[in-house]
Amino acid sequence: MGFFTKDIHDMNDLFVAGLKDIYYVETAIVDALPDMISMATAKELKSALQAHLEETKNQVRRVEQVFEMHGVRAETVDSPAIDGILEEANVVASDIDDKDVLDAALIAAAQKVEHYEITSYGTLIAWAKGLGRDDCASVLTQNLDEEKAADAKLTALAEEGVNRMAA
């Protein structure tokens, strides 16, 4: 995607642009998660984020597989959206001086990332099906299911943390 170059003409172009976006997003998350893991205190949160880092590396490979299936070279485009979500996570985290509160903020930030991915994959799957690429949709659905499971795990950790702090 360039600026005002009008190079998206059809749904195939839009699908490829979306793939490039999620490819950037997944690689940005692989880069960002180690810092989040080192900031987290609760053992269950650290291990959930660590598990998700391994999962995310595999998701990057699945996105590369979809590029290949679709006959397009794998490349990223800048995503101001995920950059903004990750920047906000850092700003909030740098403002917190209590470890339990920081854990709660890290969970919230990670869930914002998950939801960005959940809606992105939902969209890409619908577009892939519209293009007759059920094979690509099927691979993308594996990533979507993992993001939904990661989000549900984070919700459970958030509720445990909130209840512990309230007790």
Next chain:
Amino acid sequence: MGFFTKDIHDMNDLFVAGLKDIYYVETAIVDALPDMISMATAKELKSALQAHLEETKNQVRRVEQVFEMHGVRAETVDSPAIDGILEEANVVASDIDDKDVLDAALIAAAQKVEHYEITSYGTLIAWAKGLGRDDCASVLTQNLDEEKAADAKLTALAEEGVNRMAA
């Protein structure tokens, strides 16, 4: 929130910081939706976005109500996250030269916004309950339910559009 001022000490501070974020987000959406409405072509999409604009104005008032219930002055903080999501929507839209494809991209962008709000309200509701503010949680749940309904409506419109273009 400042930069590195460590002014979030407890869950109440974090809750208020989150309220300020969603207050900024809702007002940014009120500002952004008219442009999306004018770019949209399909009548059902235009009217869904128009209805959501009216809904969003009401959501702003509910967030102000929660500030008041919680005894805190309503104010915003910058949200690089929603700024990034909205910026990305504009970049992608400016790259598209077909009206049906633009509609599909607008739906995807609007769903990214909805998902940012869905996860934000989910988090705020859990934190409010942990603070014993079930009254605030209840008001925030009204916004959450509307965001989920708006997202489901957009999913239905996306699928209709994809099927129409594929036909």
